[in-house]
Amino acid sequence: MSEGYSIFHETMADMTYLEVEEAARRGAVVLWALGVIEEHGPHxxxxxxxYVPSATLREARTILAERGIESVIAPPFYWGINAATAAFAGSFIVRPETMIELIKDVFRSLNKDGFKTIFCLSGHGDAAHNRVLFDGVKEGSNFGPIDAYMLVSPSFAERLEIDPADPYLALTSPPPSTPQAYVDVHAGDGETSMIWAKYPDVVRTEIVPTLASTNYVLSDLLEWRMGGQHAVRKTPAGYLGDPASANPQRGHEIIHTEAETIAAAVAAKLGR
Ligand SMILES: [Zn+2]
Incomplete structure (x- = not known):
């Protein structure tokens, strides 16, 4: 088995109750990855x-530890809203209220164990999903009660129409802007590189080189985001981007850079 293959790897789920109890007593903060189960192309x-936010938080946890900030990783959340890919097999869709209630219950459980602060990292780009997640963070913080924050970049907050100064956000620095001719947002170069880097066993590497780049621009992306048959027509194979350009070395670099900005955002929020 590859290192880190399990979604529970290095999370609370692999700790004992005594280890959790002691971490809470020492004032550890909680990191939480929230993703979805949805189609990601044929590869x-x-x-x-x-997988991607789980791997990112594992690295962020190491960076935080080097700065003297202890953290534990909650087992990942993996149910959500998949507007764009809803018409494909394997995309699970839950109701917003289900998401919010589950987030609230997780926060309350963490509060019960003595944790005071939680940072939530979304692994999924769907705007509706992330707005519900943000509502869950806000409602859950009162319900826990617990100090809860959603880790986002300023540009993503803007896309969600959330004020970047909102107290429930922990702002990460914007991703380095490499000018790209075409958008690469779903199972393309970026995601394929990251999964290949961290979970090589689950990439269909023999298929990757056969996948032609979609060569889409912003207007295509907006149509794809309408979901249903729009998305099936735009991306019949289920990816939007250029998976054949993927390489695992770049995947390691993307995740490491993201983990550094997350650790910086957590440290800034804690005033450390
Ligand atoms: Zn994805």
Whole structure:
């Protein structure tokens, strides 16, 4: 088995109750990855959006530890809203109220164990999903009660129409902007590189080189986001981007850079 293959790897789920109790007593903060199970082309697993933030938080946890900030990783959340990919097999869709209630219950459980602060990282780009997640963070913080924050970049907050100064956000620095001719947002170069880097066993590597780039621009992306048959027509194979350009070395670099900005956002929020 590859290192890190399990979504429970390095999470609370692999700890004992005594270890959790002691971490809470020492004031550890909680990191939580929230992804979805949805189609990711003919070459990546449905859980791609769960695997990527899980791997990112493992690295962020190491960076935080080097700065003297202890953290534990909650077992990942993997149910959500998949507007764009809803018409494909394997995309699970839950109701917003289900998501919110589950988030609230997780926060209350963490509060029961003595944790005071939680940072939530979304692994999924769907705007509706992330707005519900944000509502869950807000409602859950009162319900826990617990100090809860959603980790987002300023540009993503803007897309969600959330004020970047909102107290429930922990802002990460914007991703380095490499000018791209075409959009690469779903099971393309970026996601394929990251999964290949961290979970090589689940990439259908023999298929990757055969996948032609979609060569789409912003207007195509907006149509794809309408979901249903729009998405099937735009991306009959289920990916939007250029998976054949993927390489695992770049995947490691993308995740490491993201983990550093997350650790910086957590440290800034804690005033450390
Ligand atoms: Zn994805």
């Amino acid at each position: 990546l697993p449905l859980a791609t959006d769960v």
